[in-house]
Amino acid sequence: MISTGVAAVPIPADMSTADAELLGLAQDLLRRVWVAGRHEVATALRTADGGVFTGVHLEGSCRRSSICAEGVALGAARAGLDPAAPLLVDAVVSVQVKPADTFRIIAPCGVCRELISDYSPDATIWLTGAVGPVRMRALDLLPEKTVRAW
Template identity: 40%
Template sequence: MTAAIASEDQALIDAATALIKRRYAVGRHHIAAALRTRSGKIVTGLHLDTYVGRASVCAEAVAVGQAMADGAGAGDPITAIVSVRHPRPTEQNQAIQIVAPCGICREMLRDFAPEARVLLADPEQGLRAYHPSDLLPLKYHRLP
């Protein structure tokens, strides 16, 4: 039996889900992210897919950038983040699901939200939280 999802975590899932339901577009937007800062502020971000893949921007990066622009950081750090994926119309399962951040976003979260809880769906244990260091244990560090 899995534990109930905490209301503050459910609020993040709901915010990301509402955004992707509102803005989903085939070939443009299929991932949304929502994060919370220590002050309780929720910030969302939308994946920006482009025809040139290298120019695409992940939803997590958009959300973190918006949070930083709004003043998140040392005084109001990011404490949790979740990402959700909208299925394409051709997929059999049409449920919006929680997805893991890509490798680049894991690196970014280690830089900008090292103590945040990254919410992931575990098929056997339900919703679980991981630190960015759990998802990217051997982070690249610049030499001094």
């Protein structure tokens, strides 16, 4: 567990109330479960039907066994849907703690960008750009991605 003194991310002016809720949930989750080197990222996402799901990064001893918070949240979302319903994600927010005891919004890694865009290419992904948090469409994070026909 991390200190309650870790500064929250200021809500960006253009962030919707629903996405701000995701940001708060991700920060709250990481406050509860953070362990250096083990659980350093938390994700909250919202599906098209309004469901909200969270996940936490699980670090493995051989790196390759590690699982990103985004993948955990996507799996939880899939498990929470009717088997016949597609996994459609509206928005994803992931956070980690900077060394200065401040939360920050982070972009999904390359593998998670692929995973999110495979299921929901139009999902909004929040990340921190040069001037602060910005939103991008999942597919726009992967220029020239080959779109797979499932």
